[in-house]
Amino acid sequence: MRASIIVPVCNYGKGLIHITANCIGSIRQHTKDFELVVIDNASSAGRQKFFADKYFRFKRNMGIAPAWNKGLELASGKYVCIMNNDIMVFGKTWLDDLIAALEKLDIVSPSILPDPLTERYVEAMKRRRNRFGRKITGCCFLASKKTFDEIGEFDERFEGAYYEDTDYFRRAELLGKKLGNTEMVWIYHMGWATTNGLRQTEVNAPENKKWFEEKWGKDAAYSIKEKIAKLIK
Numbered sequence: 513m514r515a516s517i518i519v520p521v522c523n524y525g526k527g528l529i530h531i532t533a534n535c536i537g538s539i540r541q542h543t544k545d546f547e548l549v550v551i552d553n554a555s556s557a558g559r560q561k562f563f564a565d566k567y568f569r570f571k572r573n574m575g576i577a578p579a580w581n582k583g584l585e586l587a588s589g590k591y592v593c594i595m596n597n598d599i600m601v602f603g604k605t606w607l608d609d610l611i612a613a614l615e616k617l618d619i620v621s622p623s624i625l626p627d628p629l630t631e632r633y634v635e636a637m638k639r640r641r642n643r644f645g646r647k648i649t650g651c652c653f654l655a656s657k658k659t660f661d662e663i664g665e666f667d668e669r670f671e672g673a674y675y676e677d678t679d680y681f682r683r684a685e686l687l688g689k690k691l692g693n694t695e696m697v698w699i700y701h702m703g704w705a706t707t708n709g710l711r712q713t714e715v716n717a718p719e720n721k722k723w724f725e726e727k728w729g730k731d732a733a734y735s736i737k738e739k740i741a742k743l744i745k
Contacts, residue, residue: 515546515591522553527537530573536562538600550578576674577666593654598702602636609696610654618689620654621648622697636698648691650677651701
């Protein structure tokens with residue numbers, strides 16, 4: 513298997529099911545030679561298999577880090593892409609182009625289309641450039657399975673959502689990994705589709721921020737961007 517695409521879901525109503533369906537529909541339409549791994553964080557709207565090749569459902573909402581770790585455990589691809597369920601991909605070569613970017617980077621994100629745009633597919637194709645930036649993002653990122661194994665599991669002490677991705681990128685950076693984005697791939701990201709519908713206790717951003725600062729210091733979230741920029745020059 514060339515690539516595994518991991519999509520965690522926590523659908524609490526018909527509206528978010530529709531968003532997730534758009535995400536997975538775009539993957540199915542524009543991607544080949546991959547497996548879809550859906551990790552269901554106890555969706556209140558019922559089982560969300562969404563034509564997944566591999567599916568796992570938690571009995572309760574475990575948060576992002578455990579979902580990503582379970583996805584990595586199930587993934588069998590040489591490359592792994594972790595993606596939010598409120599994303600849409602465009603163009604038949606988006607996955608090929610992300611993988612090609614690993615010739616320069618160890619972890620790569622696509623570029624994010626500004627919103628609102630009505631002709632997202634046309635705009636995504638128009639903006640394609642063989643250029644790299646420093647905008648690594650937790651909403652969608654790809655690396656080889658070997659790289660994920662070298663960095664290790666996501667820290668599950670980050671409960672709910674937020675900072676688990678920044679922490680992971682920080683650990684990758686300290687191992688000398690190169691992180692950034694490619695302008696050959698543009699995606700649409702709705703943003704906050706899941707977290708806006710969850711209780712604050714399930715999101716847990718303030719506590720996660722506190723734990724992140726205890727680990728890395730209060731300036732770490734800002735300094736990491738400067739250090740990543742130096743790594744990809």
